[in-house]
Amino acid sequence: MISTAFHARRLMKGMIMTKPGPVETYRILYIEDDVATATRVKNVLQQHNYEVSVARTVEDGRAAYASHAFDLIATDLNLPDGSGREIIEHITMNPPFPPIIVVTGFGDERTVVEVMKMGVSDYVPKDPGGHYVEILPHLIKQALEHANLQHSAAAISKDLEENRENLRTFLNNSSDLIYITDLDGNLLSWNPAFRLALGYSDAELSRLHFADIHQHSRQGLAREIFHDLKSEKLFAFSVPLQRRNEEVFEVETRVTKGKWSSKSALSFIARDVTKQREIERELVHSQSILREVIDALPELIYWKDTDQRYLGCNEQYAKRIGVDDIADLIGKTSREACGTEYPFSGIETAEYKVLESGDAVNHLVREIENQDGTIEYYDSSWIPLHDERGETIGVLGTYDNITERRKMQMLLRERERTLRIITDNMHDIIGLVSPNMVYKYVSPSHKQLLGADPSEFMGASPIPRIHPEDFERVGSVITEGLSTKQAQRVEFRFKHNAGHYLWLECIGTPILDDDGNVSSIVLASRDVTDRKRIEEELRQRKEELEVSNQELDSFSHTVAHDLKNPLNTLIGLANLLNESPDMSEEDVRESLGYIEESSRRMNSIIESLMVLAGVRKQDVTPSTVDMDEVVQASMERLEYFMKERRATVQVDELHEALGYAPWLEEVWVNYISNAAKYGGEPATIQLGSEKLSSGEIRYYVRDHGPGLTKEQQDKLFQPFERLNQVQMKGYGLGLSIVKRIVEKLGGTVGVNSAEGEGAEFYFTLPAPEPVAEANAVSSE
Template sequence: MKLNLNQPKSYYETFVILTLILLSCVLTYYFHFVLRSGVLFTHFFYIPIILAAVWWKRKGLWVTFFLAGMLIFTSYISPLQIDYFYDDLFRSVIFIIVSIITVILSERIEKSQIKLKTSEESFRSVVESAIDGIITTNLEGNVVFVNESFQKMFQYSEEEVIGRSVRKFIPPRLRDSYNQKMKEFHKTGKRQVGTFESAGLRKDGKEFPFEISITNWEGEGELFTTSIIRDISYRKNAEKTRSILSAIVEGSAESIIGVNLEGNILSWNKGAEQTYGYSAKETMGKSYSLLFPENSSEYREILDTIAKGEIIDHYETKRVTKAGQLIDISLIISPIKDKTGNIIGLSAIARDITREKASEEALARSEAQLSMITANMADIICQASIDGVYIYVSPSVKSVLGYQPPDLLGKSMLEGVHPDDRSRVTSCMQDARGKCMTQSVQYRYLRADGSYVWLGTTGTPVYDDEGQVTGFICNSRDITNQKNAEDALRESEAKYRTLVESANDPISLYDENGIFLMANKAGAHSMGKEPTDLLGRSLRDFFPPEIAEKQIDLIRRVINTEEGVDMEMFVPYGDKDQWFSTSLQPIYGRDNQIHSVQVISRDITEIKETQLKLEQALQDKEMLMKEIYHRVKNNLMVISSLLNLQSRYIKDEEAKAMFKQSQERAQSMAMIHERLYRSADLKHINFGDYIRKLARDLFRTYVADPSRIKLEMDVEDVMIDINIAIPLGLMVNELISNSMKHAFPEGNSGEIGVKFKEHADQCVLEVSDTGVGFPPDFDFEKSDSLGLQLINSLTQQISGELKLEKDQGTTFKITFQQPEEDD
């Protein structure tokens, strides 16, 4: 090993050794050659020998060998006695032995120091590189050592810590507890106390949790305490996070299931219970496949995919609940790995989307319906940018304008607007953008065929997230027909106003309180006023109170019932009484509500006076007609009485019977006239009532034994014209009397029936009996019987049809049509 003399320490050691060697040489020379003495000056040699052995170890032997050789050599050549030579030789051997022993001891000491230093350095390296904070305190609790991790942990430098009390690093609220625990620890005499958790106080005043392990040890007769402190803030936060995550997982509405690679369920949260219906107790350790539909290969595919380390993200599928219901779920499956990165299982997070799927299907149907509506609706729906450029146009634009939607996309809305209307449309867009309000505008737009149509458009601003207008949603409707109708309405209103003003009849418009809203010239002039004099005035200002209130009540009734009223009204006005034919009709406003009533009146005073005269004349006529009918009836009764008196002097029974028949015929006609003058209607009689009375009178006359012949009547009350009633009455008289006289000879019994019906102006008279009847070859139309001839003649007179049925007696049926009433 070569000495490094350039180093300051080596230079110092070399200088000292060389100086001592030189001094030893000088002493040797001085004593051997000058003094010629053998004085034991060689004790001085031990100094460089021992120093060289201590400092240079084995290399220091060279100093010993040099000094021993020099001593022997000088002793040999010196004039001293031979005994000194052997003494010096012996001393040289002693020098070598001492040097060797010193070298050996020095090397051992150096090795021990190196080991100790290495141990200390190793300990210090471990302590300084330790993640945990290490602090050593004496028995008084003052700090004697801290490592770098402690300094970083508590944010103090070593100078700020050494010699300070350990209480400085403990929160005030825990210091008494810490002191008590340390006292108890020292009393036990144990060298080490178990690990426990506490809290530390950093330099900035913030507390943090730590885990501490304390050990007692002795050094140089003094008791020390070394504490190893570990900051467990991360662990506490992790535990808190784990607790929060556990609570989140447990409280999550979504199903979260843990499964190992064998497919067995390891965890099952409440969301899974809600989703699938199984409790955790029912599923733990069971196969994950119990949730899959029968015969599904999905279970094995999922395990294979996870085994490869792949993630199944937002996968929609179906699962089976405990109740056997098939539900739709959205699934995320991720592999679970251990610390070494090996896959040990899977985490399945599922969300029940059955309702969402149903909503999506409903939305799809709604969108399809909306698409169908927008394609077939009459209105055009479009979206435009802030500059009026089309972004979207509904398919209905084809039916309205003749364009396909792509024909307009990217073009300005103003391109198709009529040049005369563009400024109005532009102003509307600016108002919608500036005022942020929905605006409406009407304008002409160019169709694909070159013609123009009127469009009514309502534009609503569209806003971004910052509330700025970014465009418009427009709803456009073809209002060409409406515009034409409005033009026609204006024209009609002009014509109506012209007609109203030129009408000779008074026409007025009133509100519900009878206030004039409008009056034409004829109406105003009839009251001696001008139209402007009536506007805003009330009916009460021009008519007596009872007349005005009556008119106002009529106006309010029309408004409340929404039905018009036509009536004749007597109005006393000044010295002249007038009659008006008045029509009150409701007038609807734009809100489809009645706000006024139009009254059209016509002066019918002259017509009314004429009508009264006619009514009086009619009453006089009715009185005259009743008097005539009464006198005709009386004359017929006189004739009947004369025939009755005359028949008393006739001995021939046949002639007497003829007189009797004539008498009955006169009585039947008299009965009709009697009913006419007793009736309110002088032109018609109730023929049903007439038949009943005539039949009963004839029955009393001809039927001596009512128990032998039965009279049945089925007669309706039908009003018959006088021109039909008289001949029909004669026929009834003839038919009933013939049945009573001839149908039941020699005391035979039977039944006589009389029916009279009307159906749709068709009248049927039927007289029947169950008597002997007519011979089979009898032809009533060629009979020489006066009665049958009379019946045939009268049937033709009333334009009727006569039928004879001879089965089971005799039945005469007369059918005739009621004559039409004269207007």
């Protein structure tokens, strides 16, 4: 009794506890022998909107539970007349039972495990400070929520099973023929009506295919229809079913695609329409007189029912679609009657529109290609057929052969199109404007060149489309033309409809009226954008060549000077060694050391020249570069030099960037070697990078040397400039190469420094595309 009452209360409350705090009062039974503790717990729970009953013994707890329906039980284990386990065992004997929480100051982990196995929802120990009283309402709330969810899920599961049973009963009692196949056409399941109508046993049906149950003479069509059903191109069809005794009866079948035992399947509902088809045939027979009339008409005429199945046609229509006997059409769709050879394919859409809306579709011209390749044109119309109550019962279609008339129209259109093509493909665009610069005529070629329909120009002025920087110059030419009444030539930028500008070469020729005044101006314009681009490229190449020649002159002097110094050293030491055979071994080694140093300097100059030549001529595609690897390679090249200079390097985080590793190695070698040379004795160098808001990565090389003056900074990165001609015995190519490399990779170079504060040389490169974004682009 009590368990049933608890279950009913739980179902009525449903999901109430899914919201914060109890929405309606829940009844709690608290079993505790200590009066003070029981009173305190009761007061706290009542503050949380719970109705609390207190029992102090096992016997009192059993009696309270037997006489009332409680939503939750909370009990101590140590009671005067026994153990709380007795109450727990008593309650859990008759499920469903309310959640139980054990609240006790006695027991250990073993006790907890034992009571939890008995079905207890939760367990809270009594602590000396009494904090468990504050925790208890939250544990009760969780236990009630959990119980609500369990009972709601059980109710839903029960409803679902009832719905399934109802559906099963409906299918078994349905008079329609219902069956299911897999996507290969094998029968999987069927209702009793289907089995009785076909006369097969269940075992026999389980071995049959979709095509086997249809009229055997039309099994090919049945297989074709099944293919369309499977690909969801068709959702209804009408092919007769054949019983086990080979008797054929007509059905109207509809199909849906879904699941059967977790696998894709097709569900069919077939209805016996044999009597309906007989009535339709009788109706066609009664209309034989009307057929004689329409057979005499030259138009092709047919009519169909609301399912788009033929009710009749005239002889001309039947002959045109290749049907010898009109009776063979009755009750069939166009596809069923002619298959893929139906000449007017696609008309079903127009027929459906008429049947659905009740409105006629008139004079739709259709182009039909015959099997011999000839083309015919038909003026097609469809009108709804109504019964005496005005309801739509079918559709009447007519086709009027207008091939000869169409050929004449096409001939005229072809001539018109030829003239339009000539006009539209003129190289120049022609416009006629009034003296106040308003278009009166625009040639069709405006659309091709300027992306705007000629109608957009009519009544408007070309002035707003002229580039603001060219407006004043064009205005002067217009004024000059109106004043002198002579043709004027001007080049200007004109706005395309897409927003960009084209360079036009325009010749404006005034047209004079009988009084000698300008009545109109003919504007003949030609697109010279490519020519202007080439001219601009030539100008830039000329400037680049001049700069290159200047650099080459400076380069020649610098290289000659920088190569001459180590070369003179080599020559002098070679002569010295040749003329002084009695030199000591120590002096010889010292001389050879100078020779080696000079040779290295010359080799370094030559390598720099090769890098510079490569940067000038080579085009590379930037890719993601692991800058840690590049810096490592640079440090390996400078290992001997750095030991010689006693320089130390600290490398912070180096982000990846877009670039070309071999060139970037040269950049780092230049920056690091310069820092080692000028960054103090010995130099302490810091390398690192940072991400900029512009989407670039900024790399830097910092030293703690004497720094650079403003004048020195202004000369940096210029072709063949040195930092200090006296101290730096090398060559002046390094920073020029750095600048060329970085700018060619899409970045910038620079320096931050002040006298006495060291220097920071930096360069920037584009950041690589984020991985997530790149994957999204590639998947698209």
